Amino acid sequence: MASNAGRDIVRTTLYQKDLRRILENSGGNAVFRIGPGTVGIQDGALARAVLEARELHDFERTIFKPVRGQAMSAGNTAAILRAAAQDVRRAIDELPNDARAYAGDWPARGYEILHRAMFGRDGWMLRGLSSRVLDASVWAQRLALGAAERWPAPCAQGESALAQQVLRGMPRGAERSVALVLYRRTASALCETVSKAVANTFWLSSKAQRESRPRQTVAESLRLLPPAWMLLRSADPAFARLDEGIGGRDDLLVFPLLIHRNATWDSPEEFAPARWDALGEPDTLANYLPFGHGRDRCHARSLVLSMTQALLARVVTQDLDVSPRQKSARVRFAPLLAVAHVELTHA
Numbered sequence: 001m002a003s004n005a006g007r008d009i010v011r012t013t014l015y016q017k018d019l020r021r022i023l024e025n026s027g028g029n030a031v032f033r034i035g036p037g038t039v040g041i042q043d044g045a046l047a048r049a050v051l052e053a054r055e056l057h058d059f060e061r062t063i064f065k066p067v068r069g070q071a072m073s074a075g076n077t078a079a080i081l082r083a084a085a086q087d088v089r090r091a092i093d094e095l096p097n098d099a100r101a102y103a104g105d106w107p108a109r110g111y112e113i114l115h116r117a118m119f120g121r122d123g124w125m126l127r128g129l130s131s132r133v134l135d136a137s138v139w140a141q142r143l144a145l146g147a148a149e150r151w152p153a154p155c156a157q158g159e160s161a162l163a164q165q166v167l168r169g170m171p172r173g174a175e176r177s178v179a180l181v182l183y184r185r186t187a188s189a190l191c192e193t194v195s196k197a198v199a200n201t202f203w204l205s206s207k208a209q210r211e212s213r214p215r216q217t218v219a220e221s222l223r224l225l226p227p228a229w230m231l232l233r234s235a236d237p238a239f240a241r242l243d244e245g246i247g248g249r250d251d252l253l254v255f256p257l258l259i260h261r262n263a264t265w266d267s268p269e270e271f272a273p274a275r276w277d278a279l280g281e282p283d284t285l286a287n288y289l290p291f292g293h294g295r296d297r298c299h300a301r302s303l304v305l306s307m308t309q310a311l312l313a314r315v316v317t318q319d320l321d322v323s324p325r326q327k328s329a330r331v332r333f334a335p336l337l338a339v340a341h342v343e344l345t346h347a
């Protein structure tokens with residue numbers, strides 16, 4: 001499906017065919033059947049009720065799912081995110097001030113910039129462990145983890161708060177291997193999600209929108225291309241009590257992708273940051289949940305938003321824009337929804 005980016009620019013977003021099927025064939029009902037044991041949810045109020053009905057099971061978590069069978073404690077997650085917030089604050093101050101650093105293929109370029117700014121002072125073994133090159137291969141990840149486990153490097157000068165938090169006092173053994181997994185997951189999640197959010201925002205918006213309404217432009221980009229586009233919940237009797245369309249054995253797929261363009265939105269396919277002038281605080285809207293809802297709402301929401309706004313602002317001041325030659329971009333069916341390639345060049 002082709003979707004128009006904004007009023008003053010014409011760019012075509014090409015959704016992969018399974019995404020297209022979801023966008024085009026979900027009907028108008030709050031609950032729609034996807035298969036014998038699975039239903040989808042596309043109504044904001046019902047989605048919120050589902051997300052409130054019970055806490056996530058550990059196996060349903062994404063970044064902080066159990067490592068080697070060990071679930072994460074809430075305290076450990078909070079301590080890791082506090083450390084990550086320090087790295088984000090430092091990185092915001094140290095983002096490069098040179099247009100050449102930002103020009104090129106996004107989100108890949110954004111990942112590299114964030115990785116260097118947040119984790120560039122960590123030892124080479126850790127930098128390798130969180131590099132995006134490893135995303136392509138589970139084997140390469142295992143090799144890198146094995147190497148970092150076997151040959152622990154001494155602390156590097158000025159290393160990240162994240163490295164200090166997860167790896168301090170863990171020279172060897174099983175605990176170190178768990179810590180290394182946590183380091184990789186957290187570092188790569190920060191770089192990946194923020195670079196994708198910024199790439200999506202550039203793709204969808206015009207220069208004027210980014211300059212005049214930066215906050216609303218990000219909110220609108222998270223509406224039309226929510227990176228966390230589908231939330232999974234395994235069957236639970238509590239869900240069946242919420243709507244007669246949900247059976248006791250049905251797994252649920254909650255779709256921010258659909259909720260963000262359902263009938264409650266005015267011209268839902270239009271990219272219009274100005275709509276937020278009247279809508280007010282995004283978090284108060286039933287049909288807007290890019291960061292989820294309830295107890296398991298994204299714990300990194302505010303640091304992710306700060307980093308996204310800061311990176312976007314920095315690129316905007318470098319006077320870069322989507323290459324006028326690029327008329328279309330693909331969005332793959334993947335756990336994080338994002339345009340695959342956006343070429344940024346001098347405006």
Ligand code: HEM
Binds near residue numbers: 084
């Ligand atoms: C654009 C960036 C991000 C978006 C849009 C996002 C979105 C979300 C959403 C929708 C949920 C709710 C999941 C559910 O209910 O099933 C969630 C939960 C969560 N997010 Fe994020 N997230 C982002 C980045 C991050 C990053 C970088 C981290 C950590 C480094 C993080 C940590 C968490 C945690 C700890 C939870 C609670 C559930 C769990 O433990 O898996 N998020 N996020």
